[in-house]
Amino acid sequence: MDERAVRIEAAVTGAVTAGEVPGAAWWVGRHGEVLSRGAAGTRTPGAADPVAADDVFRISSMTKPVVAAVALSLVDDGLLSLDDPVDALLPELADRQVLVDAADPDAGTEPAARPISVRDVLTFRLGLGFDFTVPWPAPGMAALAAAGLPLGPPAPQAAPGPDEWLRRLAGVPLSHQPGTHWLYHVGASVLGVLVARAAGLTLPEALAERVLVPLGMDGTGFGVPPAARGRLGPHWTPPGPDGAREVYDAADGQWSRPPAFPDGGDGLVSTVDDLAAFATLLAVGGRAPDGSRVLGEETVRAMTSEQVGPVDDEGGGWGLGIGVRRTDEPGGRHAGSYGWDGGLGSTWWTDPVTGVTAVLLTNQMWASPRPPPLFEAFRQAAFGA
Known part of the structure; x- marks a missing residue:
């Protein structure tokens, strides 16, 4: 085992031993070579049910890049055009009204200067979403909640079907003019x-046809695929003041069956190997392992x-x-690294400068929007010199 692999395993197993998370699985590779793959801890704190490297995890916001790849394959095929x-x-989103002042809903609305484009949806600049720069809840967020749209941690059985979900969204004015302001999450659901x-097709059908089947990602889906149901354990909240965790989602809970609304923002379960396959697709310019093209090379670059x-x-x-780093991270990822994190306890990033890809999946949600110490330690071990 080389030095990097030793650091990676020590970072994860140390966090499990210290009680930071009940269990985790990881995969780290470089230029197609696996540097470290493993698992540590248990599915249930204190129980004798060890996490395995092929376990299925709820990946929440890491769903976003996977669904974006499906959309971009439609662009490649001429079924969508970015601009x-x-x-x-989506006629429900035509002829939008926009808040004159995003901080003051009483200031009224004005017509959108132009329609929402496909590019706006992919870049999260459609005018709807979470604004982390203002106090919670911003008026736009309050309006989404008032429309009956789930806004908290992922809860796949809570939302209505796609048509009703979009109908409710259509009643909410945009917080910003299309193309002008990055707002998180809602764009991925749209x-x-x-x-x-x-x-x-349904979103699960399109995802399977265009990404999952070509890449052999048989542990990924909206709801656990039947063949993988024995590999999904419970998911946990962070420890409370008394050190105890609560079950956020049971093994037979919300992800154990298909949802009415397959949410492109946070609905998937997956495995470290499946996500490594997806990361490899992008790293090699859009080709599947058999050489077939899933995405165009220029599409991947964009x-x-x-x-x-x-x-x-x-x-x-x-x-x-997809997330893209603008600056070098001291001792870690370089500018141009891409990937994303999931607030239910997951991360994947690829650094094109070094060729390193690192995937970490845990069975505990984050306590805040900032990654827990394990995630910082894992990235330093995987991406550091």
Whole structure:
């Protein structure tokens, strides 16, 4: 085992031993070679049910890049065009009204200066979403909640079907003019509906046809695939003041069956091997292991290139449905690294400078929007010199 692999395993097993998370699985590779793959801890704290490297985890917001790849495959095939309005496929979002002042809903609304485009949806600049720069809840978020749209941690059985979900969303004015302001999450949910309508399939069907089957990602889905049901354990909240955790989702809970609304923002379960396969697709320019093309090379380049400017004060940017670092991370990822994290306890990033890809999946949700110490330690071990 080389030095990097020793560091990676020590970072994860140390966190498990210290009680930071009940269990985790990881995969780290470089230029197609596996550097470290393993698992540590248990599915249930204190129980004799060890996590295995092929276990299925709820990946929450890491869903976003996977669904974005489906959308971009439709662009490659001419079924979508980045700069076309979404009105024809999503007429519910035509002729939008926009808040005159995003911080003051009483200031009234004005017509949108132009339609929402496919590019706006992928870059999260459609005018709807979470604004982390203002106090919670911003008026736009309050309006989404008032429309009966789930806004908390992922809960796949809580939302209505796609048509009703979009109907409710259509009653909420945009917080910003299309194309002007990055807002998190809602664009990915809208993208899932757009993909389904453009493909003439359900989102799970389009995802399977265009990404999962070509890449052999048989542990990934909206709801656990039947063959993988024995590999999904419970998911946990962080320890409370008394050190105890609560079950956030049981093994036979919300992800054990297909949802009414397959959410392109946070609905998938997956495995470290499946996510490594997806990361490899992008790293090699869009080809599946058998050489067939899933995405065009130029499409992959556009997807993984920063498009919108800073989205936080820590070097983060955004491409076409995926996070892209704008700056070097001291001792870690370089500018141009791409991937994303999931607040239920997951992360995947690829550094094109070093060729390193690192995937970490845990069975405990984050306590805040900032990654827990394990995630910082894992990235330093995987991406550091």
